[in-house]
Amino acid sequence: MARRKKVYEGKAKILYEGPEPGTLIQYFKDDSAPTAAEAAPAAVEGKGVLNNRLSEFFMAGLNAIGVPTHFIRRVNMREQLVRMAEIIPLEVVVRNFAAGEISTRLGIPEGTPLPRPIVEYYLKDDRLTLPMVAEEHIVAFGWATQQDLDDMIALALRVNDFMSGVMLGVGIRLADFRIEIGRIWEGDYMRLIVADEISPDSCRLWDLRGLVDRGDGQPIPEPGPLADVYTELARRLGVLPSNVTHTVKPTLIN
Missing domain, CATH: 3.30.470.20 (ATP-grasp fold, B domain)
Known part of the structure; x- marks a missing residue:
């Protein structure tokens, strides 16, 4: 799909004019949010592809159970057609x-x-x-x-x-x-x-799969961060593109 005029660019995504009134094309970048030591977002190869697929999975699932979202459909490996809001x-x-x-x-x-x-x-x-x-x-x-x-x-x-x-x-x-x-x-x-x-x-x-037994039959209650979060989550949900194999850490909410 040919891109139209850029509407907005953020840290992780770019929005372009959509093919129809009231729509946008949402493009997922490989950039991640900058840390305190970085002056600009750091690029992580393949991250945008995985986030596109994962966001599609969750948004489509919400639409299916009656929770309204802006998601219409995935256009390609990095782009989605969404409703303007x-x-x-x-x-x-x-x-x-x-x-x-x-x-x-x-x-x-x-x-x-x-x-x-x-x-x-x-x-x-x-x-x-x-x-x-x-x-x-x-x-x-x-x-x-x-x-x-x-x-x-x-x-x-x-x-x-x-x-x-x-x-x-x-x-x-x-x-x-x-x-x-x-x-x-x-x-x-x-x-x-x-x-x-x-x-x-x-x-x-x-x-939760990494929990170990304390010796009394009960798992340690503090699970650890999900290693290689983008790839591993996509793999477990069955949406991992075969050509993405990078390893990155998650961006956490403060």
């Missing part, structure tokens, strides 16, 4: 286990199961390093309405149920993940959909 300027994070920033902020040991899935919001502004915001901030500053927030929580928890089940089925624990949500209009009716991507870049994944 007005992205709400928030990252929606769902946490199932304590890890990263929530462990540091609240003093909860890493790996502790949370009493229930916790939904958090972070303002999408790289200049401010994605500050955490409360529902009161979101409504007061007009980023979303209270009804939007109620719908966003419902969407996020449905995504969590689906993703947790899929991951558990292949021996992986979904500790936490982040999604973006957009608005689309169908005539005068507006609804919210899951947008952007779902891939190892936006998930914290722990390998």
Whole structure:
């Protein structure tokens, strides 16, 4: 498919005009998010191909169970046809286990199961390093309405149920993940959909197959990070292209 005008370029993806009104072509780059020591994203060969296939797998699965997403179909190894949406300027994070920033902020040991899935919001502004915001901030500053927030929580928890089940089925624990949500209009009716991507870049994944026995018949409760996360996840889900064999580490949620 011939590419059209570039609409947006981020750290990991490029958006081009789609072939029809209201559509976009989403191109997955090999770049990963830069670390504190890097001035620019680091290129990881094959990462974009795998993230394209993995995001297709998850988005198509959500569509199939009635969770609306922007995904229409995969075009080729690196591109998807998606619906154009007005992205709400928030990252929606769902946490199932304590890890990263929530462990540091609240003093909860890493790996502790949370009493229930916790939904958090972070303002999408790289200049401010994605500050955490409360529902009161979101409504007061007009980023979303209270009804939007109620719908966003419902969407996020449905995504969590689906993703947790899929991951558990292949021996992986979904500790936490982040999604973006957009608005689309169908005539005068507006609804919210899951947008952007779902891939190892936006998930914290722990390998359950590597647990060892402590000697009392019980496995060690703290699973380790999934080694070679992109390739291994694609392999376990059965979506690994045969020509991708690289080894990389995951990008984790703070």
